[in-house]
Amino acid sequence: MGLDVGSKRIGVAGCDGTGLIATGLTTIKRTSFEQDVSQFRELVEQRDVQVLVVGLPYSMNGTLGFQARQVQKYARRLSAALQLPVEYVDERLTSFEAEQLLHAEKLSPSRHKALIDRKAAAIILQQWLDTRRSNR
Template identity: 55%
Template sequence: MQYAALGLDVGRKRIGVAGCDRLGISVHGITTIIRKSWDEDMAILQSLIQERNIDTLVVGLPYNMDGSLGFQAKQVQKFAHSATKQLGLLLEFVDERLTSFEAEEMMRSQGISTRYNKEMIDRKAAALILQQWLAIKRQP
C-alpha cells in the first residue's frame, strides 16, 4: 500500500506538519507553520502537497477527555474541511488527545527543553497523529 499523507496538528498560532515515506514506515516532522493568514497558510500547505505528491490530510482532532467535541475541536474541523476543499485533498481525522503532552515527554526524555521549542512540539505532535493514522490503516 502507498501512503501520500501529511499529518497536521492544528492550533490557533501554529500548525505542526509531519510526513511519511510512501510505505508508511518512517514518520517525521517536516515543519511548523506560524499562522499569519488563511492564504499564507494554504500557500505553504499547497507547496508541501505538490512537493510530496500528497492526496490526504490527516488532522488531529482535540477531543475533550470525556470524548466530546469542544470549541477547539470544532475550530479544527472547520479549518480542516475548508483546507481540504480548497486544496482538493481527502480528509481523515485522528483523535489527538494527549499528543502534545506525549511530544513534550519525548523531548524531555531526550534532554530537550520544551519551554522554547513550541514549534518542535507541534511537529512531533503532528508526527504522532500521522503514526496513529498509519497504525489504524495497517489493521486488517
C-alpha cells in the same frame, strides 16, 4: 500529511513512501488562511500528498468542544482549498507525549514549541498509519 492544528502554529508531518514511518517536517506559523494554503500547496506538491490527517482535540470525556469544532472548520476549508480528503485522528495527549519526547532528548518544551507541534503531528500521522495497516 499529518497536521496538529493550533491557533498560532500548525505542526506538519509526512511519511515515507511505504506509509510505515511518520516524521515531523515543519511548523507553519499561522498568519492568514491564504498564506497557510500557499505553504501547504507547496508541501502537497513536493511530497505527493494524498490525504490530510488532522488531529482532533476531543475533550477528555470524548466530546467535541469549541477547539475541536474550530479545528474541523479549518480542516474543511483547507481540504477544499487543496482538493484533498481529510481524515481525523483523536489527538488527546499527543502534545503531552511530544513534550515527553523532548524531555527525553534533554530539550526544554517551553523553548521548543514549534518542535512539539511537529512531533505531535508525527504522532497523529503515525496513529493513522498504524490503524490503517492493522485494518488491512
